[in-house]
Amino acid sequence: MRKYLAVWLILLITICSVNAQIPVKSPSPFIVKGFHIDLRIQVMTMDALKALALKLSKAGINTIIMEWEGTYPFTKHPLIPNRYAYSREEVIGFINYCNFIGVDVIPLQQSFGHVEYILRNDRYKDLREDQKDFSQVCPLQTEQDKALFSDLYTDLVSTHTSKYIHIGGDETYLLGHDERCRLKAAKEGKSKLYIDYIKMLCDIVIKLGKTPVLWADIALKYPDAIKQLPKGTVFIDWNYGWDMNNFGDHKKLVESGYEIWGAPALRSSPDNYFLTQWEKHFKNIRDFVPAAAGLGYKGIVMTSWSTSGQYSPVFESENEMAEEYAIRHVYPLSGFNMLVTAYTESVTSTKPLNIEGFITKYCKEHYGFDANESETFWHALKITPYEVRNGKVVSVVQFSVKQILDSTKTALETLYKLKPDKNKDEFEHYRLMTGIRVNYLQFQDILQRVNSPSFTGSMVPGVLQELKNLMINEEVLDMHFTELNKNFLNASEVKTENSLRAVRVQLLYDRLSRNK
Numbered sequence: 001m002r003k004y005l006a007v008w009l010i011l012l013i014t015i016c017s018v019n020a021q022i023p024v025k026s027p028s029p030f031i032v033k034g035f036h037i038d039l040r041i042q043v044m045t046m047d048a049l050k051a052l053a054l055k056l057s058k059a060g061i062n063t064i065i066m067e068w069e070g071t072y073p074f075t076k077h078p079l080i081p082n083r084y085a086y087s088r089e090e091v092i093g094f095i096n097y098c099n100f101i102g103v104d105v106i107p108l109q110q111s112f113g114h115v116e117y118i119l120r121n122d123r124y125k126d127l128r129e130d131q132k133d134f135s136q137v138c139p140l141q142t143e144q145d146k147a148l149f150s151d152l153y154t155d156l157v158s159t160h161t162s163k164y165i166h167i168g169g170d171e172t173y174l175l176g177h178d179e180r181c182r183l184k185a186a187k188e189g190k191s192k193l194y195i196d197y198i199k200m201l202c203d204i205v206i207k208l209g210k211t212p213v214l215w216a217d218i219a220l221k222y223p224d225a226i227k228q229l230p231k232g233t234v235f236i237d238w239n240y241g242w243d244m245n246n247f248g249d250h251k252k253l254v255e256s257g258y259e260i261w262g263a264p265a266l267r268s269s270p271d272n273y274f275l276t277q278w279e280k281h282f283k284n285i286r287d288f289v290p291a292a293a294g295l296g297y298k299g300i301v302m303t304s305w306s307t308s309g310q311y312s313p314v315f316e317s318e319n320e321m322a323e324e325y326a327i328r329h330v331y332p333l334s335g336f337n338m339l340v341t342a343y344t345e346s347v348t349s350t351k352p353l354n355i356e357g358f359i360t361k362y363c364k365e366h367y368g369f370d371a372n373e374s375e376t377f378w379h380a381l382k383i384t385p386y387e388v389r390n391g392k393v394v395s396v397v398q399f400s401v402k403q404i405l406d407s408t409k410t411a412l413e414t415l416y417k418l419k420p421d422k423n424k425d426e427f428e429h430y431r432l433m434t435g436i437r438v439n440y441l442q443f444q445d446i447l448q449r450v451n452s453p454s455f456t457g458s459m460v461p462g463v464l465q466e467l468k469n470l471m472i473n474e475e476v477l478d479m480h481f482t483e484l485n486k487n488f489l490n491a492s493e494v495k496t497e498n499s500l501r502a503v504r505v506q507l508l509y510d511r512l513s514r515n516k
Helices: 002-021 046-058 088-100 122-127 142-159 179-188 190-207 217-221 250-254 278-294 337-347 355-367 371-382 401-417 424-450 457-485 491-501 503-513
Strands: 032-038 063-067 104-107 164-166 211-215 234-238 259-263 299-302 311-317 320-326 387-389 392-394
Touching (some): 032 259, 063 299, 142 164, 278 337, 424 457, 491 503
Parallel strands (some): 032 063, 234 259
Antiparallel strands (some): 387 392
C-alpha cells in the first residue's frame, strides 16, 4: 500500500509542478489555439517533439496538428511509412504526453493532393490522377480511395484521442487532368469533382465519430458548392500575408455557417535555407491573428512548413520513378523560437502584436540586450530579405546580388559583435542562418560571372579557388548546423540536410575542373 501511495504522491507532485509552470494568460478570442508541425521532411526526435509540445502548452497553446506523413507507422499499409517513421509506442506515448499537459493532438492525413509519398508505390498506382505526377488522387476512383483512407483514418483513430481528423484538401491543382475527370468537369464543373470527393472523405471521418477539418483554399474557389458538405465540417483559412480574397470570395466562406479557424505561417514560400523573411512573418502574425478574431473564427493554427509540398521526381525510365525529392527545404524549427513566442503571445492576447515592442522585450528577456542592441539585432535580421531567382534579385527596388551580399555580410558581422549573456545556443541559430545566406549569395555572385558572355577559360582557375573556399566554409557551417540540431533532428537527416545545401557548389566545381 505504501508503494502505491508513494507513486501517487510523485504523480501529484509532477502534475502540480507542470501546472505551476503554466502562466495565467489574458482571455483569448479563440477556443482552439493551435500549432501545426510538418514532418514531411526534417523529422524531429521524439524528445524534441515533447519539448516543443511542453513549451507550447506553457505558452497557452492547446492544440497541435500533426502532419505525420511518412513518419506514422500505418499497420495495414506498411509501404507508406518512411525510414524516419516513429514506432507505434512512440506515437501513442507522445499523444498521451500531450493529453497530460493539456494539448489535443489532431492528425493531419492528406487525402487528395500532396500524397506523393503514398502514390509513388505501385500498390496505389491506380489511384493516381496522373501517372507521372503522383501528387494527387483521382476523385473518380471513389471505392478504392474510400477503402484506402478508411484504413488510414481508422488507424489514426486507434492512436489519437482528438475529436478531429484533418483531411488536407488543399492545392488540388490537377483537378480535371485525367480524361474521365476532364469529361466530368466539362459536364458538371470542377467544383463537382472536388466537393463530391471531399464529401466522401468527410463521411468516412464522421462515421468514425470524428469531426472533419480541411484547408479552405479550394473551397473558396467554390463557395456555393461547399454547402453540400456536412455541417460539422471545420475549414482552416490559411493566409500568409495576402489579400483576403486571394483564393476566392472570402465573404461567402465567412457567411457559410461552417466553423472556421485561421492559419498564419512562420515558415512559407519563398523561405528556404538561404532566406528567411522574418519581418513578413511578424507582420503576418500582427495582421492576420486579429483579423481572424474579428471575423469570429473559433480557432487559430500557426503553420510551420518545412517544405513547399512539391517534389522533383527522378525517373529511371520513361515510366518508372526511382525517387522523389522535396523541392524546397527551410531552416529547421529549432531556429524559430522568437517567432513561436510572438505567435503564442498574440493568440493569448486581445491586442495586435506590437512588433518592435515585442522584439525589444524578447531580446531583453532572452539575450540580455538593451534597447539599442535589440534594435541593432532586429535590423540585422530583417535586412535585404530578397529572393534571388535566375540570377536576379526579386525586389521592387533594384538591387544587385553583390549589393545584398555586402549587406548580408555586414549583418553577419553585426550578429557576431552582439554578445548575448543567456540563451546563447538559440542566438547561434541566427548567426548560422545568416552565414548560410552569405555563402549562398557568394555562390550566386559567382554564377552571374560564369554565365556572363565575357567569361573565358582563363578565368576558370580563379573561380575554382573561390568555389574551394566556399566548400571549406560549407564544412564549417555543416559542423555548426550539426552541433545546433543534433538533438532536434534525426541524425541521418542532419547529414542529408547538410549535403543538400552544398550540391550546387560542388556540381559547378566539378564541371569547371575539367579545364584545369
